[in-house]
Amino acid sequence: MTENSPYTLKCSSSESRARRGEVKTRQGTFQTPVFMPVGTQATVKAVTPENLYEMNAQIILGNTYHLFIRPGHKLIEKFGGLHSFMNWQGSILTDSGGFQIFSLKDLATITEEGAAFRSHLDGSKLFLSPEDAVQVQQSLGSDIMMCLDTCIPYPAEKKEIIESTALTTRWAARCRAAHTKREQLLFGIIQGGMDHTLRKRHVEELAEIGFDGYAIGGLSVGEEKELMYDMTEATTPHMPDAYPKYLMGVGTPGDLVEGVWRGVDMFDCVMPTRNxxxxxxxxxxxxxxxxxxxxxxxxxxxxxxxxxxxxxxxxxxxxxxxxxxxxxxxxxxxxxxxxxxxxxxxxxxxxxxxxxxxxxxxxxxxxxxxxx
Incomplete structure (x- = not known):
């Protein structure tokens, strides 16, 4: 583990970019490569925490957007955070909600200030700025928080990709500035569409800001499988090796094998539970x-x-x-x-x-x- 990084490299594959390591959070240490079961609304659907312990789950994922709407981060904070609220003692990563807002784009408006959207439950008007996203996650008490980002659709015009990625960079800087509880880790999200050069540039911009880990966002949004693998392979070599590398929202068992082959440490996907x-x-x-x-x-x-x-x-x-x-x-x-x-x-x-x-x-x- 290098100074200020939660990641420790244990060994690397001589045959690929695959690597074996561990990530230290305030809740404990989890071994990588790792798959994180998705517990969107403070529950991994249809199973108990005890079931998860029995199958050696180390870290699960919750979602800021859904928990912000219901039951509310302030209520969860009264219970001492997500760990106490849902009785889970492993590590928790919370997604910032950017992908959910992207998915509900008919109900959302993205501006420099943040995302204005309507609740999918009752249509009420809500707003989430980068600062709000960090504050909500700090209230939730997750061990790893994600910056608010703007997810880019596929396909998209280059102008839209450039503008959206630049906005994600500005939001990332605001998230970092709002990050006061440093014992909670904060990861930056790499965008750049399906453009190798833009992906590389965005990694460099986020690394300049400085985060506790880096995630590849904007994949598995409708592109063909080989393009997803190509973009992963083009991005991971530029991500700082001293920090965790996370591929968001992916995927099938084969996707996990291929992602690890290309240097990814962390994965999440609803596929095992939804399927x-x-x-x-x-x-x-x-x-x-x-x-x-x-x-x-x-x-x-x-x-x-x-x-x-x-x-x-x-x-x-x-x-x-x-x-x-x-x-x-x-x-x-x-x-x-x-x-x-x-x-x-x-x-x-x-x-x-x-x-x-x-x-x-x-x-x-x-x-x-x-x-x-």
Whole structure:
């Protein structure tokens, strides 16, 4: 760990940009590369903190936009912050809300001052400035906070990309100036659209301001997979190696493997939890759509290579029955499995990097996949 950086490098792959490290927060230390389950509204949907501990989750993500609207950051602050409010003792990262405002662009207006938007719940008028975003997150008590940024759509004209990225830089400087509780880490978000030069320039601008970590934003916004990988590969070499590198909102198991290959340390995505509720389950041999009739009398576990609670105790036939019957237990058991799969995948990646065999791990990962 270099001075003022929460990141410590343990070892690097000789075959790729993959690296093995750890990040120290005031709540503890988590090992990287890491996947962060998404707990948008102070809950990882369908599971308890105890379930998360059992599957060795180290850090989860909450969302500033949603918690700002409901139940409100001041109420959460009265409980001593998110950790006490939701009874989670691991680390917490809060997204600034920029992506949610981007997603609700029909309800939002972006200006130099910040984002004016209407609540998706009741239509009430709300406003979030860069300073507000930091203040809200400081009240939430998260261990890692994100700067408010302007997410760029895909495709976009170069003029829009340049102007939007410049605004994100100005907002980042304002976030840094508003950051008074330095025990809470603050990460800057790299924009620049799908332009290599603009991405590199934006990394340099954010590094000049100085943050505790750096995140790649503005990907997985509709671009094709290869372009996302290309932009990640073009961006990570310019990100400061002494600090954590975070790829926001990505993605599939393959995306995690490819992101690590390109030097990413941290990931988050709603896919394992959302897909679980929709009956799409991730296994060592690929995706399983559990509602399919082929599983009606299947006595085997969902994944013979998995030791999660669901796979140890229930058959594919039972999981199918729960899902087609719309039983609430279906969400719970499916989510336990999908999150365990993601977290176990990351544990395997960490070991492979330590043993300098990540290329073989990557090859084996793809070699085992089957199509349903």
């Amino acid at each position: 679980a509720r929709n009956g799409m389950l991730f296994t060592s041999r690929g995706r399983v759509v559990i509602k399919n009739s082929r599983y009606r009398d299947d006595m085997g576990p969902l994944d013979e290579a998995c030791d999660c609670y669901t796979c140890r105790n229930y058959s594919r036939a039972y999981l199918r029955h729960l899902f087609v019957s719309r039983e609430i237990l279906s969400y719970h058991l499916n989510t336990i499995h999908n999150l365990h799969y993601y977290l176990n995948l990351m544990a395997g990646i960490r070991t492979a990097i330590e043993e300098d065999r990540f290329a073989a791990f990557r090859k084996d990962f793809y070699g085992r996949l089957e199509t349903e």
